[in-house]
Amino acid sequence: MKDKDQELLLEKLVVINVGVSGFADSLEQQEVEVIQVDWSPPAGGDEEMIDLLEKLL
């Protein structure tokens, strides 16, 4: 397992970043290939709204 981890670090990194784009930006600045997936929690994580939306949407 340890060898596999080391192998991964030696290969060219391709990263998929989900959510906060700041992580993707900093990797791009280091010339790492990044695919940004825009995502945020439903209703900004507001539980009252999430409960309502489950019933209405």
Next chain:
Amino acid sequence: MDIKQKIEKANKETVGRLTSGDPVLVDIAPAGEVIPGLEGMMITHSGPPIEWGRMCGAQQGAIIGMVLYEGWAANPDEARAMLEKDKIRLEPNHHHDAVGPMAGTISPTAPVWVVENRAFGNRAFCRQVEGRQQFGEFNEDALDGLRQWRDVWAPTLREALQKMGGLELNPIIIQALQMGDELHNRHSASSSIFANKMAIAISEADIPKERALPTLYYLVGHNLIFLGLAMACGKAITDPASGIEYSTVVTAMARNGTEFGIRVSGLGNEWYTAQAPVVDGLYLPGYSAGDAGLDMGDSAIAETVGWGAFSLGGAPGILTLVGGTPEDALEHTREMRKITTSTHPTYRMPALGFAGTSVGIDIRKVVQTNINPIIDTAIAHKDPGYPIIGAGLVRAPIDCFKGALIAFGQKYNN
């Protein structure tokens, strides 16, 4: 049917009404003659209900201006004293089938655009658009613009319009959207088309030269003249879409410079409000963000029907006024599709492959995605007594939509 199916059915009906509006300009008449319930010493204003003491500086300035214009007070101090003693009735335009840009003030002798939605038979009204009194300026020069409108421009246009027998507005709207207008703050095409049509009508109506010429100069020099018409169209289109049980579609967004309010079809005439937001904008020389009041005006009725910032991607010319890049504008327009119910079958934008404008803001989608409706808007000063100071972009506050969703759940999910 379960509640989700009832909502889908209701929203389909609401959007069907929003997309089948057929607005026609039928008159330009003194407000007191045509606006239901506007009588006596009364002024209507933009946004949700608000009393004099809580009004922002610009709206107070505009109200003082209307009191002076009507001759109810001899000077600003006298006007202020009357307002503080509740001698003047103040009510929202939206409660009287009307809308008004910025402070939105309408008083009985001020002529208004009268637009009839021929598909449903209802009428809506909007005041004159100008850059001074409606922003809170109330000196004699600012009020002269209102007097010229009352005494010369509006009666002349009315006479010409009567000779024409009314003017269908959908053809102008459709053409203007294809010529780079977004019908909120960019009306270069719509105003030109309207001026062309009215110029011919004025010529054919045998109006004396001393009234015809100044009116023609006013028409051709006013590149936002169609905003008042577009707003009346928006109100005429949205009113028949109100009051549909189970519908989660927004039927009004309006601001009074203190609060931002929305109305939702299935929740009738109730307002759901939050503090008016700060506009992110560009300023005219001599002004800066520190001078700005908060978001104000009924003109977000444009975005409510899918124009304005919802159609920003099709109107890159407006960016010199409100800021941003063409790429941002396209992204804003695409983003609004995520919170709306449908696209318009005939209001189309060439820059987006002739896609229809997004229509039918769904409060559920706004809350779920946390994407707040975007609006392009002018900016007024925080204090009374100033003309327009800038323009920019603003987002409707999420708390309006959350409040409406809670109320919707209480009404229908029991």
